Amino acid sequence: MVLFSSSMSLVQFLILGMRDIDQALIFSAVCFIASIVGLVIIQRAIERSGRASLIVFSVSTVMALSTISITCFGAIDVWRDYTRGKNMGFKLPC
Known part of the structure; x- marks a missing residue:
């Protein structure tokens, strides 16, 4: 990953x-x-x-929470930049 x-x-x-x-x-x-x-x-x-189950459960919980938080903060940053009219860095591929 x-x-x-x-x-x-x-x-x-x-x-x-x-x-x-x-x-x-x-x-x-x-x-x-x-x-x-x-x-x-x-x-x-x-x-x-x-006991692999406790370790696997704790690691998967941390990874899931990290994925959710990174996605939320990224979406908030993108929305903030979009509403302010900032350059998002996208350009045509050709």
Whole structure:
């Protein structure tokens, strides 16, 4: 999921013609490494407790809440920019 999100952010940078692609690549690499570290930590916690259900439930709850909050705050920001007439960064693909 993190790899997909990072890749889509990189594609968005490229489509919108933004510079500092190096920074996006660095963020993608850091997110990918952090997801691997998180996966190892979760696996060890499951091995210690022997109860995968509690760990999986807590991680899925955090991810669901994060998805909802990011979507809501993003929608609010987009609506605010749209009503103020700001440049949204979209341009024709050709």
